[in-house]
Every structure is written in C-alpha cells, then in structure tokens.
Amino acid sequence: MNALEKIKKIKVVPVIVINDENNAEKLAASLINGGLPVAEVPFRTPAAENAIKRMKAYSPDILVGAGTVVNAEQAERAIAAGADFIVSPGLSESVADYCRQKNVPYIPGCVTPYEIMKAIDCGAKVIKFFPAGAFGGLKTIKSLAAPFGSVEFMPTGGVNEDNLSEYLSFDKIATCGGSWMAESKLIDNGKFDEIESKCRAAAEIAAKVRA
Numbered sequence: 001m002n003a004l005e006k007i008k009k010i011k012v013v014p015v016i017v018i019n020d021e022n023n024a025e026k027l028a029a030s031l032i033n034g035g036l037p038v039a040e041v042p043f044r045t046p047a048a049e050n051a052i053k054r055m056k057a058y059s060p061d062i063l064v065g066a067g068t069v070v071n072a073e074q075a076e077r078a079i080a081a082g083a084d085f086i087v088s089p090g091l092s093e094s095v096a097d098y099c100r101q102k103n104v105p106y107i108p109g110c111v112t113p114y115e116i117m118k119a120i121d122c123g124a125k126v127i128k129f130f131p132a133g134a135f136g137g138l139k140t141i142k143s144l145a146a147p148f149g150s151v152e153f154m155p156t157g158g159v160n161e162d163n164l165s166e167y168l169s170f171d172k173i174a175t176c177g178g179s180w181m182a183e184s185k186l187i188d189n190g191k192f193d194e195i196e197s198k199c200r201a202a203a204e205i206a207a208k209v210r211a
Ligand code: 3PG
Pocket: 015, 042, 067, 130, 156, 157, 158, 159, 177, 178, 179, 180
C-alpha cells in the first residue's frame, strides 16, 4: 500500500506544528494509540525536519508527511528526513518535479479549476483543498469534483470534529486534514493524553462514516 492509499484508509490527517523535536516520540505514540498513525508536519518551525526523522525512527507504523513545503530545497530536506509524502499550501511545479524523481507522493494545494488542471499535469492524485472553510467547503469541492474525476480532495483549514463526518460523507474526499487533534499548545504543555483522546474521537467519527 503506498502513502496515498494509507492516508485514504486512515481518513484523517492531523496537521501538527512541532516547536520542540524532543516531543516527537511521545507525539508519535499518542497518534498511534489514538488510532490515527499519520501526521502532516509543517516545515514552518526549525524543529520540523528532525521531528519527522524522530517520528519515523520511533515507529515504522507511522506515516509522516511534511507540510507547508514551498520549494524543492525543502522537499529535498523533508524526503531525506524520511517524509512519506509532501504537502504544499499551493502548487509548486519544482516541488512536484522533485517528488516525482524521488517517487514520493505530492499533495499540492489547489482551490480553482486552473490550479487543479496544473496539478493533474504534474501528476497529482490528491489535492489539498486549502483553506477549505474560507473557499466554500464541501459545496465548492462538490462543484470542482464534477469535472475532475481523476483527483480526490484533502480539505484542510476549518475542518473540525463538528464537520468531519459531513466532509467524509462525500466519496471524492480522500481524507481530511486539521490541527484540532494536536494543537501546538497541547504538545508544548505535554498533554499527550488529550492528543490521544482527540485522535481517537476523530477516528471514531471517521469510522462511522466509512467502515
Ligand atoms: C494547515 O496548515 O494545513 C492549516 O493551518 C490547518 O488548518 P486548521 O488549523 O484550520 O485545521
């Protein structure tokens, strides 16, 4: 099973901004124990690169992607650290090229038909629809999905426990991303039990919508 198939099976991807790489192992454990063995770690903090490395070293069972990757140099660092997939807030052709060379799935951010067509040209199979809430949420995704049958969507930005099941009820949603399960303040304050229970709650919602 490749990374995209695994993401699709897990159905929810916690987006986790990590400030201290020393939290990587406890965080990985709480995701695994909470039933969501996956993370998108944004390349927005200096700790991101080593945190990815340490989460992957902690367990081969956890899928770790790098988020907020805006250029090929970051993609190179993320993949060298062990990232299983690469996510951007928009579409970068240079990141797409690099990921293709390395055979690592790339999930570019797109919110318009033009961007989705460029993403298809780049070989993308899953599109990050970001920021989902601000761009019309599921209504917009349904409109975009009609002409673009070859891609699936990962809405992120404004997805939460209250609207997760609604998003997942649409079969063109590959998975949903969001920060609500593992916010930085929970990590920084060592609230790993809380992260685990939020992950479990999200996993239970997802399991109800899609067995
Ligand atoms: C991201 O980086 O993908 C978003 O900031 C996550 O959005 P959310 O905080 O609304 O879940």
